[in-house]
Amino acid sequence: TAADQKAILLVQFLLRKYNMREPITKEGMLKHVIGKYKEHFHEILRRASELMVLAFGIDVKEVDPTRHCYALVSKFQRTSDDRMTGEEIMPKTGLLMTVLCVIFMKGNCATEEDIWEVLNVMGIYAGKKHFIHGEPKKLITKDLVQERYLEYRQVPNSDPPHYEFLGGPRALAETSKMKVLEFLAKIHDTVPSAFPLLYEEALRDEEERARARFAAMLLTGAVASVHSGADFRGSFSHL
Numbered sequence: 001t002a003a004d005q006k007a008i009l010l011v012q013f014l015l016r017k018y019n020m021r022e023p024i025t026k027e028g029m030l031k032h033v034i035g036k037y038k039e040h041f042h043e044i045l046r047r048a049s050e051l052m053v054l055a056f057g058i059d060v061k062e063v064d065p066t067r068h069c070y071a072l073v074s075k076f077q078r079t080s081d082d083r084m085t086g087e088e089i090m091p092k093t094g095l096l097m098t099v100l101c102v103i104f105m106k107g108n109c110a111t112e113e114d115i116w117e118v119l120n121v122m123g124i125y126a127g128k129k130h131f132i133h134g135e136p137k138k139l140i141t142k143d144l145v146q147e148r149y150l151e152y153r154q155v156p157n158s159d160p161p162h163y164e165f166l167g168g169p170r171a172l173a174e175t176s177k178m179k180v181l182e183f184l185a186k187i188h189d190t191v192p193s194a195f196p197l198l199y200e201e202a203l204r205d206e207e208e209r210a211r212a213r214f215a216a217m218l219l220t221g222a223v224a225s226v227h228s229g230a231d232f233r234g235s236f237s238h239l
Helices: 002-020 026-056 086-105 112-121 136-146 169-174 177-187 196-234
Strands: 058-064 069-074 150-154 163-167
Touching (some): 002 069, 026 058, 026 069, 026 177, 086 112, 177 196
Antiparallel strands (some): 058 069
């Protein structure tokens, strides 16, 4: 349909704006993409937003309702200096989030067969170049492993050898089980709480992360206090 075609064009426009670090506004979308279909703006934006999440793991969020400004927010937390470009988003994030979903659903460790069963349903096959993700087997067994987003290891004592996937340290640091579950819920057009067992685990993970952040804040404060105390004593050492 015309709306679907405009949604695809809008995705390309959003990624280009993100890559060039230019502001994203409703005015710009209407002028450069939507055109005469402006009465369908919200529907086209909704479809484009769904594509952004499912294909690239990117949320489209309105950050200024008055001026109708939008921001693209990755499911992965990165510093501004470690920011993915639009070109890097395209082959990586959406596929990675899908793999992390399978890992989460399978108890935080999924066999290679589990992963490919899901990816095949999506039309993604090992050894067959995908128009978005490139060569998917290389991406998930080498590239994302080298970048520490995934762990790929042989199942102990398997003969012939079988392999399994786990979340890597960067995935654990830059995203969370709740974000992975939100991605899964988006795929199924529902809410995270529709998966009660996974939702409970994701909530526990959020609580653990909050406690860890609080503990880190306390430790940082304690270290700063020790240093300031040493400096304070040092300033009177000559008396």
